[in-house]
Amino acid sequence: MSHNNFQNYKLSTDITRALSSLEYNLPTEVQRKVIPIALKKCDLVVKSQTGSGKTAAFSIPICELIDWEENKPQALVLTPTRELAVQVTEDMTNIGRYKRIKANAIYGKQSFARQKLELKQKNHVVVGTPGRVLDHIQKGTLSLERLNFLVVDEADEMLNMGFIDQVEAIITELPTARVTMLFSATLPPDIESLCRKYMKDPVHIEIQATG
Ligand code: ADP
Ligand code: MG
Secondary structure (H helix, E strand, O other): OOOOOHHHHOOOHHHHHHHHHOOOOOOOHHHHHHHHHHHOOOOEEEEOOOOOOHHHHHHHHHHHHOOOOOOOOOEEEEOOOHHHHHHHHHHHHHHOOOOOOOEEEEOOOOOHHHHHHHHHOOOOEEEEOHHHHHHHHHOOOOOOOOOOEEEEOOHHHHHHOOOHHHHHHHHOOOOOOOEEEEEEOOOOHHHHHHHHHHOOOOEEEEOOOOO
16 A cells, blocks of 8 residues: 555545546655645745656645635746646646636737736636736736735746746735745756745755656
8 A cells, every 4th residue: 555645635536536537646756745735835945857747746736725716816837938838737727627727828929918818717827928927917917916826837947048037026916925836957046045035934845866
């Protein structure tokens, strides 16, 4: 009998069913470390290599804790690229399938007007690239007053691509009573200082690279 399966987290049936249909039978190491802490709503800084299962590590607790009835976005995931925004939206949608979680990707080079209409609908989770997210916040087409979770995914890539100022500008627009989780393969000094500035006693998790 395994002591490291998803049953340990006492997730709702809607989420465990989704994990079964995705054939996620055992949590990866980063998921074993992140899920219990995120479910307790603690801030997190996670250093873990590509392919270690970070998306589900934040998507599972977020989907679990989302209040379906609330129409305004409760979670914002910032990603450095539109491909990653689309991927995270898909993963979040799959994990939240039976709970009917609505996740929406918003990124540049796509109709702002169409996104504006989509953002008027029910959205539990918004996933997007920093420039376009900031644009929607500044134009008043994305209201984040009900936000409970902020995820900064691939933070080192954000830095490399010059998005850190935009990420910071977005953070200053968010409610301070929120959970913040930052994921990165490396933690350069600028990312460390961002964490010190905007997180509340974050738990640091580092997964050693294998192979
Ligand atoms: P990372 O963000 O760390 O680069 P991903 O979240 O993209 O990694 O996950 C890498 C791959 O592993 C994806 O194809 C995902 O579907 C798969 N995966 C994640 N968690 C599990 C799990 N618990 N069991 C099986 N496959 C998983
Ligand atoms: Mg990832």
